[in-house]
Amino acid sequence: xxxxxxxxxxxxxxxxxxxxxxxxxxxxxxxxxxxxxxxxxxxxxxxxxxxxxxxxxxxxxxxxxxxxxxxxxxxxxxxxxxxxxxxxxxxxxxxxxxxxxxxxxxxxxxxxxxxxxxxxxxxxxxxxxxxxxxxxxxxxxxxxxxxxxxxxxxxxxxxxxxxxxxxxxxxxxxxxxxxxxxxxxxxxxxxxxxxxxxxxxxxxxxxxxxxxxxxxxxxxx
Amino acid sequence: xxxxxxxxxxxxxxxxxxxxxxxxxxxxxxxxxxxxxxxxxxxxxxxxxxxxxxxxxxxxxxxxxxxxxxxxxxxxxxxxxxxxxxxxxxxxxxxxxxxxxxxxxxxxxxxxxxxxxxxxxxxxxxxxxxxxxxxxxxxxxxxxxxxxxxxxxxxxxxxxxxxxxxxxxxxxxxxxxxxxxxxxxxxxxxxxxxxxxxxxxxxxxxxxxxxxxxxxxxxxx
DNA sequence: CGGAATTTTTAGATTAACCTAAATTTTTAT
DNA sequence: ATAAAAATTTAGGTTAATCTAAAAATTCCG
Numbered sequence: 478x479x480x481x482x483x484x485x486x487x488x489x490x491x492x493x494x495x496x497x498x499x500x501x502x503x504x505x506x507x508x509x510x511x512x513x514x515x516x517x518x519x520x521x522x523x524x525x526x527x528x529x530x531x532x533x534x535x536x537x538x539x540x541x542x543x544x545x546x547x548x549x550x551x552x553x554x555x556x557x558x559x560x561x562x563x564x565x566x567x568x569x570x571x572x573x574x575x576x577x578x579x580x581x582x583x584x585x586x587x588x589x590x591x592x593x594x595x596x597x598x599x600x601x602x603x604x605x606x607x608x609x610x611x612x613x614x615x616x617x618x619x620x621x622x623x624x625x626x627x628x629x630x631x632x633x634x635x636x637x638x639x640x641x642x643x644x645x646x647x648x649x650x651x652x653x654x655x656x657x658x659x660x661x662x663x664x665x666x667x668x669x670x671x672x673x674x675x676x677x678x679x680x681x682x683x684x685x686x687x688x689x690x691x692x693x694x695x696x697x698x
Numbered sequence: 699x700x701x702x703x704x705x706x707x708x709x710x711x712x713x714x715x716x717x718x719x720x721x722x723x724x725x726x727x728x729x730x731x732x733x734x735x736x737x738x739x740x741x742x743x744x745x746x747x748x749x750x751x752x753x754x755x756x757x758x759x760x761x762x763x764x765x766x767x768x769x770x771x772x773x774x775x776x777x778x779x780x781x782x783x784x785x786x787x788x789x790x791x792x793x794x795x796x797x798x799x800x801x802x803x804x805x806x807x808x809x810x811x812x813x814x815x816x817x818x819x820x821x822x823x824x825x826x827x828x829x830x831x832x833x834x835x836x837x838x839x840x841x842x843x844x845x846x847x848x849x850x851x852x853x854x855x856x857x858x859x860x861x862x863x864x865x866x867x868x869x870x871x872x873x874x875x876x877x878x879x880x881x882x883x884x885x886x887x888x889x890x891x892x893x894x895x896x897x898x899x900x901x902x903x904x905x906x907x908x909x910x911x912x913x914x915x916x917x918x919x
Numbered sequence: 920c921g922g923a924a925t926t927t928t929t930a931g932a933t934t935a936a937c938c939t940a941a942a943t944t945t946t947t948a949t
Numbered sequence: 950a951t952a953a954a955a956a957t958t959t960a961g962g963t964t965a966a967t968c969t970a971a972a973a974a975t976t977c978c979g
Binding site: 567568577587593594 | 802
């Protein structure tokens with residue numbers, strides 16, 4: 478397997494994201510804008526990427542990412558998102574502080590490193606922004622997120638994001654120990670006020686109000 | 699503060715290591731050999747580094763690293779060694795597998811990341827090879843390492859390296875939970891066979907034979 | 920439809936980091 | 950001390966990734 482330079486990886490990632498929005502053709506200007514480069518630079522790079530077989534390209538008609546290209550892009554995205562989980566869950570960064578550091582870490586080359594990191598983080602499926610993490614084969618969960626308060630008693634779910642991202646709410650969560658990746662088991666629900674009794678990470682139970690469970694986004698397995 | 703490119707950081711690190719062996723002048727060929735580049739490339743880069751003030755340089759007479767250069771080099775070395783500790787202590791890499799990955803990680807730019815990592819690793823003073831980790835000011839422990847078996851009852855020491863690095867011994871250590879960075883308190887020593895009772899990380903006590911304590915290199919605080 | 924506007928590509932430069940080959944300086948050894 | 954050997958620098962070139970300016974293709978719309 479050939480290797481891409483940092484710059485090539487960044488272009489490919491941009492093209493992947495721009496084409497993930499349903500659209501097939503990705504245009505030069507869009508790539509240039511996203512990467513803060515000039516369209517002329519994009520033209521050059523696209524030619525190079527198409528020679529490497531990671532995109533197909535007809536002059537003046539935009540780019541399409543190939544299957545090989547998609548796989549490469551997803552591998553970089555996997556690394557990026559796993560490092561974000563590391564930064565937030567282990568180094569106590571806030572989810573909105575981690576992007577720039579992860580942009581650097583995503584280019585580190587070592588698949589063993591990534592599989593060890595994945596294991597260390599306990600195989601998270603979503604990053605701290607709630608975006609799904611591709612697995613080693615490039616497949617990512619397309620499970621829809623649901624609101625915790627809507628689930629019935631007995632369901633097990635994984636916390637993947639918060640609706641309210643204000644400091645007050647996040648601070649509350651900090652104190653409860655609830656965080657992205659926590660496994661939540663719904664032990665009981667109180668009819669009269671909508672509060673629920675949950676078990677977190679098969680470890681400790683707690684009671685949370687409806688106001689809280691309305692703001693927790695989860696996926697069920 | 700100006701920033702150095704990855705290549706510049708690598709040159710500076712090489713020059714630092716080559717001049718750390720007591721010698722003042724570092725010669726071009728030595729740098730080229732260490733970095734696996736050609737002497738001509740080294741000449742180019744040295745000119746650039748001296749323009750930036752991180753080395754001083756008289757044509758045909760070798761390089762000297764400046765105080766600013768030393769500080770920059772030590773910062774890269776600090777990052778390298780902290781990442782090595784992370785890889786070994788947290789991701790279960792073996793100490794002889796981590797160099798290449800740390801060579802990449804050492805260039806990640808974020809001092810906040812490094813201070814958080816340092817804290818997460820509980821402020822290690824030595825890397826998995828037993829080399830001292832510079833602190834944020836570029837100062838590193840020059841405490842001599844001693845052999846655990848030579849210390850008296852009551853001493854507290856930090857495990858920094860092993861003399862025997864064979865698989866059998868390392869495997870034994872794995873099972874005891876002893877690892878680089880462990881804090882060892884000498885509770886008792888048995889005269890008749892030289893074995894000792896130790897408390898590890900103020901947590902669990904165990905008995906180790908003289909053969910074992912002869913192979914553990916520690917520093918006392 | 921056909922010109923104007925927009926998008927994209929090409930042409931030609933620049934910078935960083937390397938290289939080889941040749942020139943120059945220093946060191947070594949007889 | 951001086952010629953040969955070794956070390957170092959210079960000269961000139963390459964590649965990757967960028968840029969600006971200009972040319973070419975496509976799209977939009979009156």
